[in-house]
Amino acid sequence: MKILDYLEEWIISLMLFAMTALAFMQVVRRYVFNTGFSWNLELTGVFFAVMIFVGISYGVRVGSHIGVDALVNLLSPPRRRLVSMLAVALCMVYVGFILYGSGIYVSKMREVGVELDDLPIERWKVLIVMPIGYALVGLRFFQIFYNLATGKTDSLHLADEAADAMKLKQKESDQ
Amino acid sequence: MNTAVLFICMFLFMAIGIPVAISLGLASLLTIAFFSQDSIASMSIKLFETSEHYTLMAIPFFVLAGNLMSTGGVAKRMVRFAIAAVGHLRGGLAIASILACMLFAAVSGSSPATVVAIGSIVIAGMVKNGYTKEFAAGVICNAGTLGILIPPSIVMVVYAAVTEVSVGRMFMAGVIPGIMLGLMLMVAVWWRAGKLQITPPPKASGREVFQAFRDSMWGLALLVIIMGGIYGGVFTPTEAAAVSAVYALVVAVWVYRDLRIRDLPEVFLESAKTTVMIMFIVANALLFAHVLTTERIPQAIAEQILAVGMSPWMFLLVVNIILLIAGNFMEPTGIILILAPILFPIAIKLGIDPIHLGVIMVVNMEIGMVTPPVGLNLFVTSGVTGMNLVQVTRAALPWLMVLLVFLVLVTYIPEISLALPNAMFGAQ
Numbered sequence: 001m002k003i004l005d006y007l008e009e010w011i012i013s014l015m016l017f018a019m020t021a022l023a024f025m026q027v028v029r030r031y032v033f034n035t036g037f038s039w040n041l042e043l044t045g046v047f048f049a050v051m052i053f054v055g056i057s058y059g060v061r062v063g064s065h066i067g068v069d070a071l072v073n074l075l076s077p078p079r080r081r082l083v084s085m086l087a088v089a090l091c092m093v094y095v096g097f098i099l100y101g102s103g104i105y106v107s108k109m110r111e112v113g114v115e116l117d118d119l120p121i122e123r124w125k126v127l128i129v130m131p132i133g134y135a136l137v138g139l140r141f142f143q144i145f146y147n148l149a150t151g152k153t154d155s156l157h158l159a160d161e162a163a164d165a166m167k168l169k170q171k172e173s174d175q
Numbered sequence: 176m177n178t179a180v181l182f183i184c185m186f187l188f189m190a191i192g193i194p195v196a197i198s199l200g201l202a203s204l205l206t207i208a209f210f211s212q213d214s215i216a217s218m219s220i221k222l223f224e225t226s227e228h229y230t231l232m233a234i235p236f237f238v239l240a241g242n243l244m245s246t247g248g249v250a251k252r253m254v255r256f257a258i259a260a261v262g263h264l265r266g267g268l269a270i271a272s273i274l275a276c277m278l279f280a281a282v283s284g285s286s287p288a289t290v291v292a293i294g295s296i297v298i299a300g301m302v303k304n305g306y307t308k309e310f311a312a313g314v315i316c317n318a319g320t321l322g323i324l325i326p327p328s329i330v331m332v333v334y335a336a337v338t339e340v341s342v343g344r345m346f347m348a349g350v351i352p353g354i355m356l357g358l359m360l361m362v363a364v365w366w367r368a369g370k371l372q373i374t375p376p377p378k379a380s381g382r383e384v385f386q387a388f389r390d391s392m393w394g395l396a397l398l399v400i401i402m403g404g405i406y407g408g409v410f411t412p413t414e415a416a417a418v419s420a421v422y423a424l425v426v427a428v429w430v431y432r433d434l435r436i437r438d439l440p441e442v443f444l445e446s447a448k449t450t451v452m453i454m455f456i457v458a459n460a461l462l463f464a465h466v467l468t469t470e471r472i473p474q475a476i477a478e479q480i481l482a483v484g485m486s487p488w489m490f491l492l493v494v495n496i497i498l499l500i501a502g503n504f505m506e507p508t509g510i511i512l513i514l515a516p517i518l519f520p521i522a523i524k525l526g527i528d529p530i531h532l533g534v535i536m537v538v539n540m541e542i543g544m545v546t547p548p549v550g551l552n553l554f555v556t557s558g559v560t561g562m563n564l565v566q567v568t569r570a571a572l573p574w575l576m577v578l579l580v581f582l583v584l585v586t587y588i589p590e591i592s593l594a595l596p597n598a599m600f601g602a603q
Contacts, residue, residue: 009444012444012447012448012451013440013443013444013447014443015447016235016239016443016446016447016450017443019232019235019236019417020235020236020239020417020420020421023232023236023413023414023417024417024418024420024421026414026417027410027414027417027418031409041229044232045226045227045232048226048227048232048235049223049226049227051235051447051450051451052225052226052450052451052454052455052458053223053226055447055448055450055451055454055455056451056455058448058451059448059451059452059455062448064448064449064451064452065194065195065196065197065452065455066194066195066196066452066456066506067189067192067193067194067195067198068189068190068192068195068504068548068549069192070548070549071190071191071192072191072192083191083192084191084192086191087188087191087192087193090188090191090193090197090201091193091194091197091201093201094197094200094201094204097201097204097208097215097219098200098204098219098222100215100216100219101214101215101216101217101218101219101220102216102219102220102222102223104214104215104216105216105217105219105220108216127220127223130219130220130222130223155192156192156193156194
């Protein structure tokens, strides 16, 4: 699990770095050397996609996705836990929809074998990052659901309080 | 019927604590699954297409540039310059804090980030000089909203992306309103500071002001690069964003030496996290907007409004009310993505300039950030000051009135927003 955590962090940081470098180089090439590569923009988009779809599950883990917890916090802890379990179950339904939909799309693209516009890469090889990313998201939600069900936590830990909660958790698991 | 399901599902999901992005996405997918001929496969791939949107690619770069600038001592230098320049006036420290927020807004595209960067420096200083904590927190919480009005602005990039107006025009349109709101807040501070009986710091010499300016110049040059580059046609807004990220990195690491190379992975991770959070909402909100469009909701509402014979000023009044209410419950990018596709076609039919509409929306979002329950600036101000949410909300309230007056001015005097972009790029 730890390896996966590190991997996620490194991938999204590196993708942002690569995007910035590519986009900046494109400007330099065009204005200083008066040339440019048509594949540059497309590759930037690919990095962007990888960052987004790998990053969603990271966001679920560290609780950075904004939500409204004002209402849920009014409930008593046992009820909050039940409502949160329902919420997480619905999140998993969402993940299921996207996994199903993107899975169909990717396999279709694989049959057709279309390549990207400027890069000699088959499109499905890029698109597949979406079902992979969502599978990771599903995994994270499953963890949260398990923690809720076993009473280790009583909420989804969204946005702000999440940061502290995560740090505490990190310390716990380190010990 | 379908529309009702769509909206009811969304609100229900949000109420039980499902993240905003997933609430939008799931409500859309359920509506499609039960009422529409569209396949789930083609819908889920819509999410992917968000990452191929050229304008939206500016977002990670602006986030990165902003983070590099705020982890560095840029904010500190801007505060020093602001105090040297206007600190000697009545209520000087508070006025300087507003000026510092304006300057920082010019390197950052986010309002909460502006509150954190400037607030964490000036609030303690103001309290030490005799201002009440409420006064300091209220001023910063409201002045921080300038982050999304003064370019660069992530909310404006999102608006430009969904309505397909030019990002450059949108940025230019934010300049005069941004300066104006800053000045209005300063006047309000000057007026209220009369009762406080605080001795302002002594007037700085011209030399000191100049030195402080020269010291903060590297940071301010970022805005010159962005606006100059876009205006001069040197690069597209997305390229300008990438250049400003690299520039911010060079300034933070080699010029100011506030960041070490080994701090960079942390900054990149933090920026990637913020970007993903925004883009996840954007992607799902675009899906939501797509369902709205296929259900012909915007057209239906437009026809209704035109049939009633609503005049432009009435329409704008309604727009403001809707946005103010929505701003209380949702986060800015989500609101823009859902409501812009609905409001845009109506505005066009009524002869309202889309850029003007964009600025109105952004100002409404600013107000939404300082009103509970979902007010990002309130959250971060409470984090910075240690006051609780109720106290911060009460502290922010008097200054919120200034924002409301400003909203009326911006809504009914389109020239405030349009004069600069029209002068620079020609009228549309």
